[in-house]
Amino acid sequence: MSTKTHLELTGVDIDFPTPSGPFKALSNVNLKIKRGEFVSLIGHSGCGKSTVLNIVAGLYQATKGGVLLDGKEVNEPGPERAVVFQNHSLLPWLSAYENVELAVKQVFKNSKTKAEMKEWIEHNLHLVHMDHAMHKRPDEISGGMKQRVGIARALAMEPTVMLMDEPFGALDALTRAHLQDSLMEIQADLNNTVIMITHDVDEAVLLSDRIVMMTNGPAATVGEILDVKLERPRHRLELADDPEYNHYRAAVLSFLYEKQRKPDEAAGQPEKNEKKAKSNNPAQKVLNTKQQDAEQRGEEAA
Amino acid sequence: MSSMALKLLKPLGFPDKLNLASLIKALVVPMSGILIFLFIWNIGARNIHTSLGEFPGPAQVYEQSKNLLNEHNRERQKEADFYQRQDDRNAKKLAKNPDAEIKIRSYTGKATFIDQIGTSLVTVLAGFFAASLIAIPAGIVIGLNKTLYSAFNPVIQLFKPVSPLAWLPLVTMVVSAVYVSDDPMFAKSFVTSLITVSLCCLWPTLLNTAVGVSTISSDLNNVSKVLRLSWLTHVIKIVIPSAIPMIFTGLRLSLGIAWMVLIAAEMLAQNPGLGKFVWDEFQNGSSNSLGRIMVAVIVIGLIGFMLDRIMLMLQKKVSWDKSQELR
Ligand SMILES: Nc1ncnc2c1ncn2[C@@H]1O[C@H](COP(=O)(O)OP(=O)(O)O)[C@@H](O)[C@H]1O
Ligand SMILES: [Mg+2]
Numbered sequence A: 001m002s003t004k005t006h007l008e009l010t011g012v013d014i015d016f017p018t019p020s021g022p023f024k025a026l027s028n029v030n031l032k033i034k035r036g037e038f039v040s041l042i043g044h045s046g047c048g049k050s051t052v053l054n055i056v057a058g059l060y061q062a063t064k065g066g067v068l069l070d071g072k073e074v075n076e077p078g079p080e081r082a083v084v085f086q087n088h089s090l091l092p093w094l095s096a097y098e099n100v101e102l103a104v105k106q107v108f109k110n111s112k113t114k115a116e117m118k119e120w121i122e123h124n125l126h127l128v129h130m131d132h133a134m135h136k137r138p139d140e141i142s143g144g145m146k147q148r149v150g151i152a153r154a155l156a157m158e159p160t161v162m163l164m165d166e167p168f169g170a171l172d173a174l175t176r177a178h179l180q181d182s183l184m185e186i187q188a189d190l191n192n193t194v195i196m197i198t199h200d201v202d203e204a205v206l207l208s209d210r211i212v213m214m215t216n217g218p219a220a221t222v223g224e225i226l227d228v229k230l231e232r233p234r235h236r237l238e239l240a241d242d243p244e245y246n247h248y249r250a251a252v253l254s255f256l257y258e259k260q261r262k263p264d265e266a267a268g269q270p271e272k273n274e275k276k277a278k279s280n281n282p283a284q285k286v287l288n289t290k291q292q293d294a295e296q297r298g299e300e301a302a
Numbered sequence B: 001m002s003s004m005a006l007k008l009l010k011p012l013g014f015p016d017k018l019n020l021a022s023l024i025k026a027l028v029v030p031m032s033g034i035l036i037f038l039f040i041w042n043i044g045a046r047n048i049h050t051s052l053g054e055f056p057g058p059a060q061v062y063e064q065s066k067n068l069l070n071e072h073n074r075e076r077q078k079e080a081d082f083y084q085r086q087d088d089r090n091a092k093k094l095a096k097n098p099d100a101e102i103k104i105r106s107y108t109g110k111a112t113f114i115d116q117i118g119t120s121l122v123t124v125l126a127g128f129f130a131a132s133l134i135a136i137p138a139g140i141v142i143g144l145n146k147t148l149y150s151a152f153n154p155v156i157q158l159f160k161p162v163s164p165l166a167w168l169p170l171v172t173m174v175v176s177a178v179y180v181s182d183d184p185m186f187a188k189s190f191v192t193s194l195i196t197v198s199l200c201c202l203w204p205t206l207l208n209t210a211v212g213v214s215t216i217s218s219d220l221n222n223v224s225k226v227l228r229l230s231w232l233t234h235v236i237k238i239v240i241p242s243a244i245p246m247i248f249t250g251l252r253l254s255l256g257i258a259w260m261v262l263i264a265a266e267m268l269a270q271n272p273g274l275g276k277f278v279w280d281e282f283q284n285g286s287s288n289s290l291g292r293i294m295v296a297v298i299v300i301g302l303i304g305f306m307l308d309r310i311m312l313m314l315q316k317k318v319s320w321d322k323s324q325e326l327r
Helices: A049-057 A096-107 A114-127 A143-156 A173-190 A201-207 A243-259 A282-286 A289-301 B002-012 B020-046 B058-096 B113-144 B146-159 B164-178 B188-214 B218-226 B231-269 B274-284 B289-318
Strands: A005-018 A021-034 A038-042 A064-069 A081-084 A161-165 A193-197 A210-214 A222-227
Touching (some): A005 A049, A021 A193, A038 A049, A038 A201, A081 A143, A114 A143, A143 A161, A222 A243, B058 B113, B113 B289, B164 B231, B231 B274, B231 B289
Parallel strands (some): A038 A210, A161 A193
């Protein structure tokens, strides 16, 4: 990990046009990311995390300020900033292999031979443990497998930055844990720069080098940044009892549920969202009940 | 062993257990529907008296269908005989004088019921094909561009409900004026029918394609943007596959309309085909006419049904959306 700034967001504002005038979703977002760093974005639902990611991806244009990647301004989407979308976004009429192939053909059309491309596609599917089902179509594989293929597709673009929008949000806890482990392995190998949005505190602490906590919208911005100095490789079981790990967890939880507590939550609004599958992380077993309460509320708010 | 066989049959649409209930559902119920219909038809027919005699019941219609088939076979025999005679004549001539000029004429018999079916099928498929060739690309372009969509939507909505009978005089006049050649590749009547059919069946395909294209999920569009696909690759790899189910819904509707329109156009314009057959029989006014028309009605229905089934088969084959139930 070099210390030079690799990706830089400076004074980013965005106004969305709405029928009742412009809506300021982000205001003065500043963030510097080093090469090879794994950064999580965490914040309450609707605060503007996806918007930040989409601006870095080039899918949205900042109204004010901008994004520099290796000194060059970002103003359109491109494969060097690969995106893993929340709901996989695989083309349903193509097999896993063909989905990755579409990306590989586009990115390496002038630099790889057919045989090299085939090898590269299979290599990336292997990285995410999808060798056995690579000729199946999205409707024939599970949600976790689809997300794996989405990650393989992004990895296969050999991106400078990987952007992941709640990549495991729709998965059950066990599958999520598997994918987190896979992602850590891959990350140890390839040392990609990653920005990942999550609403899962454990996931953020386990995976990240830094956790960027966003304030509530409208006009959301970066609230606090937490450096996670846990040694790698990290193992979820060992970390469960690690005081340092629990200290980081508590820091994020306190930001989300004390400092950025949502007004409707404070008022004790009745639960309206369906309960999501509770995290199966063993770390949760050592939580005191207060934290568990807080987390549960958080999951329902997300 | 037998459970094994059942497992093999399952993908073909056979029910899990070939029990009595499913057998009744699959065969007996539709059959009894048909029988009830025939019964009511039979009773009804006997009580309707027209100037051409009693309305034809199932028995008369069956009789007439046999007659029509026989007429066709006789006509074919006549044709074969004609060519045989001509060949013999020419052979004799050449035997006498190898340099003799020989004439080869083609047979000009009257078109039989079967011939008319053939003509109608060729015309409807040609018209449908021409319409699809225009409607699918146009639908893609309109669907991809909101401005174009808003611009053309009123025009499409205006022409969509127009009956073929309204188009026909205009098309006939325009074809007569524009399609002039000494040795035309296609008969004028064929061109007129084709254009009328195309004009009427264009719209469902056009609209469904446009809607299918414009409702592509924004996620897939984003994938395309991140990959920086060129416009053409985007259309070929993302837009068309994603709109295929809608395009086929449109095509099926279009083919159904094409078939209905064609029969009406043929009747009105006296263009060869099943429509003309019906009209000729009506003008003919013999005691058999109604029966023969009824045969035509049933054949028209059967062909329409068949065309729809063929489209459905194609649709199931190309549709990637297996969750969508097609019927
Ligand atoms: N394209 C858009 N047009 C208008 N408003 C938008 C658009 N995208 C996002 N927003 C608004 O911006 C805010 C942040 O949205 P988003 O970034 O999706 O939140 P998050 O990902 O943190 O849940 C929300 O209030 C949302 O309604
Ligand atoms: Mg979001």
